[in-house]
Amino acid sequence: MDDTDAAPHWTPDDFRRYGHAAVEWAARYLETLEDRPVTSDVEPGWVRAQLPASPPDAPEDFAAVLADLDRVVTPALTHWQHPGWFAYFPTGASGPSVLADLISSTLGVQGMLWSTSPAVTELETHVLDWMAELLGLPDRFRSTGAGGGVIQDAASSATLCALIAARWRAAGDGPFDRLRVYASDQAHSSVEKAVRVAGLHPTQLRRIDVDDAYAARPDHLAELMAADAADGLVPALVVANLGTTSSTAIDPVAPMADVAAEHGAWLHVDGAHAGAHLLLPELRWIGEGLDRADSFCMNPHKRLLTNFDCDCFWVADRRPLVAALSVLPEYLRNAATESGAVIDYRDWQIPLGRRFRALKLWFVIRSYGAEGLRRHVRHQTALAQDLAARIAAHPRLELSAPHPLDLVCFHHVDGDEASEALLARLNATGRVFLTHTRLDGRFVLRASVGTQATEARHVDALWALIDALA
Amino acid sequence: MDDTDAAPHWTPDDFRRYGHAAVEWAARYLETLEDRPVTSDVEPGWVRAQLPASPPDAPEDFAAVLADLDRVVTPALTHWQHPGWFAYFPTGASGPSVLADLISSTLGVQGMLWSTSPAVTELETHVLDWMAELLGLPDRFRSTGAGGGVIQDAASSATLCALIAARWRAAGDGPFDRLRVYASDQAHSSVEKAVRVAGLHPTQLRRIDVDDAYAARPDHLAELMAADAADGLVPALVVANLGTTSSTAIDPVAPMADVAAEHGAWLHVDGAHAGAHLLLPELRWIGEGLDRADSFCMNPHKRLLTNFDCDCFWVADRRPLVAALSVLPEYLRNAATESGAVIDYRDWQIPLGRRFRALKLWFVIRSYGAEGLRRHVRHQTALAQDLAARIAAHPRLELSAPHPLDLVCFHHVDGDEASEALLARLNATGRVFLTHTRLDGRFVLRASVGTQATEARHVDALWALIDALA
Numbered sequence: 001m002d003d004t005d006a007a008p009h010w011t012p013d014d015f016r017r018y019g020h021a022a023v024e025w026a027a028r029y030l031e032t033l034e035d036r037p038v039t040s041d042v043e044p045g046w047v048r049a050q051l052p053a054s055p056p057d058a059p060e061d062f063a064a065v066l067a068d069l070d071r072v073v074t075p076a077l078t079h080w081q082h083p084g085w086f087a088y089f090p091t092g093a094s095g096p097s098v099l100a101d102l103i104s105s106t107l108g109v110q111g112m113l114w115s116t117s118p119a120v121t122e123l124e125t126h127v128l129d130w131m132a133e134l135l136g137l138p139d140r141f142r143s144t145g146a147g148g149g150v151i152q153d154a155a156s157s158a159t160l161c162a163l164i165a166a167r168w169r170a171a172g173d174g175p176f177d178r179l180r181v182y183a184s185d186q187a188h189s190s191v192e193k194a195v196r197v198a199g200l201h202p203t204q205l206r207r208i209d210v211d212d213a214y215a216a217r218p219d220h221l222a223e224l225m226a227a228d229a230a231d232g233l234v235p236a237l238v239v240a241n242l243g244t245t246s247s248t249a250i251d252p253v254a255p256m257a258d259v260a261a262e263h264g265a266w267l268h269v270d271g272a273h274a275g276a277h278l279l280l281p282e283l284r285w286i287g288e289g290l291d292r293a294d295s296f297c298m299n300p301h302k303r304l305l306t307n308f309d310c311d312c313f314w315v316a317d318r319r320p321l322v323a324a325l326s327v328l329p330e331y332l333r334n335a336a337t338e339s340g341a342v343i344d345y346r347d348w349q350i351p352l353g354r355r356f357r358a359l360k361l362w363f364v365i366r367s368y369g370a371e372g373l374r375r376h377v378r379h380q381t382a383l384a385q386d387l388a389a390r391i392a393a394h395p396r397l398e399l400s401a402p403h404p405l406d407l408v409c410f411h412h413v414d415g416d417e418a419s420e421a422l423l424a425r426l427n428a429t430g431r432v433f434l435t436h437t438r439l440d441g442r443f444v445l446r447a448s449v450g451t452q453a454t455e456a457r458h459v460d461a462l463w464a465l466i467d468a469l470a
Numbered sequence: 471m472d473d474t475d476a477a478p479h480w481t482p483d484d485f486r487r488y489g490h491a492a493v494e495w496a497a498r499y500l501e502t503l504e505d506r507p508v509t510s511d512v513e514p515g516w517v518r519a520q521l522p523a524s525p526p527d528a529p530e531d532f533a534a535v536l537a538d539l540d541r542v543v544t545p546a547l548t549h550w551q552h553p554g555w556f557a558y559f560p561t562g563a564s565g566p567s568v569l570a571d572l573i574s575s576t577l578g579v580q581g582m583l584w585s586t587s588p589a590v591t592e593l594e595t596h597v598l599d600w601m602a603e604l605l606g607l608p609d610r611f612r613s614t615g616a617g618g619g620v621i622q623d624a625a626s627s628a629t630l631c632a633l634i635a636a637r638w639r640a641a642g643d644g645p646f647d648r649l650r651v652y653a654s655d656q657a658h659s660s661v662e663k664a665v666r667v668a669g670l671h672p673t674q675l676r677r678i679d680v681d682d683a684y685a686a687r688p689d690h691l692a693e694l695m696a697a698d699a700a701d702g703l704v705p706a707l708v709v710a711n712l713g714t715t716s717s718t719a720i721d722p723v724a725p726m727a728d729v730a731a732e733h734g735a736w737l738h739v740d741g742a743h744a745g746a747h748l749l750l751p752e753l754r755w756i757g758e759g760l761d762r763a764d765s766f767c768m769n770p771h772k773r774l775l776t777n778f779d780c781d782c783f784w785v786a787d788r789r790p791l792v793a794a795l796s797v798l799p800e801y802l803r804n805a806a807t808e809s810g811a812v813i814d815y816r817d818w819q820i821p822l823g824r825r826f827r828a829l830k831l832w833f834v835i836r837s838y839g840a841e842g843l844r845r846h847v848r849h850q851t852a853l854a855q856d857l858a859a860r861i862a863a864h865p866r867l868e869l870s871a872p873h874p875l876d877l878v879c880f881h882h883v884d885g886d887e888a889s890e891a892l893l894a895r896l897n898a899t900g901r902v903f904l905t906h907t908r909l910d911g912r913f914v915l916r917a918s919v920g921t922q923a924t925e926a927r928h929v930d931a932l933w934a935l936i937d938a939l940a
Contacts (some may be wrong), residue, residue: 001852001853001856001926001929002926003849003925003926005848005849005852006845006846006849006925006926007842007843007845007846009564009565009592009922009923010564010565010566012497012498012500012501013494013497013570013685014565015493015497015500016493016494016497017772018565018566018569019496019497019572019845020492020493022493022542022569022572022573023486023490023492023493023572024484024486026485026489026572026573026576027482027483027485027486027489027574028482028577029577030485030576031482031483040587040588040589042588043899044584044806044811044812045592046592047589047592047593047596047597048592048595049587051593051596054599054600054603055600055603055604055835055836055839055840056835056836056839056840057839057840057841058839058841058842059836059837059841059842060836060837061838062566062837064836065832065833065836065837069573071837072593073589073593073829074589075589076587076588076589076592077577077579077587077588077589077590078579078585078586078587078588079577079579080577080578080580080586080587081576081577081578081579083574088580088586091579091580091823092578093575093576093578094479094480095479095480095484095485095488095489095854096480096488096532096535096577096661097575098572098575098578099488099489099492099532100490101494101571101572101575102489102493102496102571102572102575103492103496103539103565105563105568105571105572105777106496106499106500106548106563106568106780107499107549107550107551107563108550108551108561108563108568109547109548109550109551109561110547110558110561110778114514114550114552115548116550116558117546117547117548117550118510118512118514118516118517118546118547118548119510119517119543119544119545119546119547120516120547122515122516122517122518122546123517123521123543124918125518125519126518126521130524130525130739130905133524134525134526152734153623153821153823154822154823155823156585156820156822156823157820157821160667160820161859164667166668173666173671173672174669174670174671175647175671176498176669179644188799188822189798189799189802189822190821192797193795193797193820193822196643196665196794197630197634197667197795197798198668198669199637199644199646199668199669199670199819200644201643201644201645202643204751209514209531229585233541245799245801246800246801270606274869287867295885301823307575307578308578308580308823308825309823309907321661324666325663325667327659327662327663327666328659328743329658329659330716330903330906330907330908331558331715331716331906331907331916332659333906335687336514339514341514341515342514343687345793348541350625350626350630350663350667350820351563351623351624351626351627351628351660352626352658352659352660352663353623353624353626353778353779353867355778355779357545362535363535365525365526365758366526366529366530366534366535367530367532367535369525369526369527369528369529369530370525370526370527371527371528372477372478372528373477373531375475375476375477375768376476378475378478379473379475379476379477381669382471382475383471386471391805393549398688414790435799436803437800437801437802438800438802440682444903446801450481453478454519455473455476456471456472456473456476459471467768
């Protein structure tokens, strides 16, 4: 046979040429980002209406495809990297991270087994140990002992994996109907989703009451668990929030660990966003008690300049996780796995396949250095504190919750309608984007500071808008 | 406040400069790929031994980081894009796909809700409709009706979502102990993993016997389901393989659909690898019966030149999926969602966050055109058929299974030991990499043809090695 009928593919030199064009496009996007409105005003269906109903039969020029990014895509984006982004939480996309992902895509390797690319697994284990050191995590989460870290796509998946490991430790292969899970009503929606996915009934999730600061009350947790145990039920998992999504409330991990230990329940600490603040010695108090957690996660793809997806998930004991998730078909058997000397990360996650994601975390840590990462988090936190002080001093605004980190929740003194109107007016400027939540039933604006591009002047501009519109 | 204490970030112009350097590195990797051994001979621990035990405190130059790719990473990779790659299945990484991912990383947007970036959702829905057209899928999988498509990270996740939707349709919030799942013993390990993750007991998975071609036997499926129904159990899900991982065996979807329908069970068709062959009119017979499936998946990140992760998952009715996975906290509420006029893909998958993955599929389809994609699949399939013919004619080799597509399973006539020795000798050359499986207990070599870079001459070289070493 010959290749007469083969499809034409790009040569490496084509890749070089078009690659440079793509980099130019990306650099121009970044250069013009600030001039764009943060949010798009397209109506549902607008994007699809710009596209042909059927796929093209013949190849199109790469230049035409790139041009369509400007015609169809960017007008219909919510620009998460915009300096006026104060919505949800930020999602990282620093240069080193983006280029590491380019390398990862080019290599196109799979890290499901150590043997399918040793560098993918070992760099991941190593960089997760680095992160544990940077965050001051307890030794039990290092790979040198029974524990270790792994990259998940998202904190949702880390929560699900924690639940599955906890479920296995409490009840093996089942039945699971007597198991109970505990989390505050401020916990992320992924806890409820994980409970459903894992086949538990929604009523198997118990809600811990929160205090005035929206943090879980350990006394109520103790009460719930004791009552369940007395009923012959099995407390299997406690989820503590190291920074809730609504208001970055910090659950008291240490006393929750005491209660969990009393009942032999797995303690998972969800630090998806706020976990990055453990980088700072002055904020390390938020993690007090982590030395008794069974698992912990935080997302470099939020505050730590790394593009999605990159959730770091550590377990103190990897055996229940691996035991619960390991299925080894013949076609994946190999000498390295059978030697027991290697980690096969497919057993630490839900899917089988996995990208080379450690590369971007490695690039980010080396390009910023520990000191650069600390400066980034410290500066953004200071910007948030500065904003909070201005809000506190405003006669028609009130802070809605403690703001120990980089999120400020506030409301209008005239009530929900005024707060909703303020949010709508702010977002309608196109210069900033904020989202909302409810705390104690009250409609509350969330100002999450900020993206990599957010500087002091952008927070000043946000404040000027708030002041003018409140 | 000012930015005196802020961390130094790259300017767009820095991004441009370093981006061009990264593209050069990537192009050189592709240029030199063929000269490298396909697999690495590093020992466990080698990669970590090259790295400092602690992260750097100060920033490092990007050039130093890039240089370490050559020092630490590439020597410890299994090169999945190598033209001598005949292992597992290929994983796509065409130029257009890699550059689309670069754009996606730069944009750093989230598609969890329509409103968090309309283009992410609409392009995904649109491109999945395009794929449905390209593959000749039934109309019920198009977004124009009750169904539609979504991109999952991997087929494992598609299987899990299918199970969760099926579970919901059969039993709502539970209990689930009477549900039963059916798949052949040739089904991918992800079926068993999904059963475990979803909280079903391993015994709730029934194994359908296979015929001489390793395809599920509908008569045995009927027997199993009837017996379970008679016992008061609830047949919830049937998984049919459109190409098994071991040997690309094609389960007969049409008669399996008849049986599933009789018991009201959800029929999921797993076409992870082989589904791409539906592009070819001459192979469309493999999907006969898909018009009665409840869900279907195939991975452009395998045969279709798109880099991981990109699994296309279609459902005929999106309601059970969304009902099973929807949790809507206040902080995600928005007008577009409440209008009901948009899709929020977070409800179609396990995690909340999601990257802009439709971009790479869009770039690939447009850059190759439907005709280019068909030529690619047709040519690789022809190369495999050519290899199979040579194996069949060899006095000391036998084909182990039918080979309708791009995978050839074969063994040595002298038995397992000779087959294992042949595989070891082939892989020891460093010029090719094949993996193995077991069929009917027999050790079998798998030659999966091939990657984007694999040309006729590489298959000739593989054959020369097989011929010399058998």
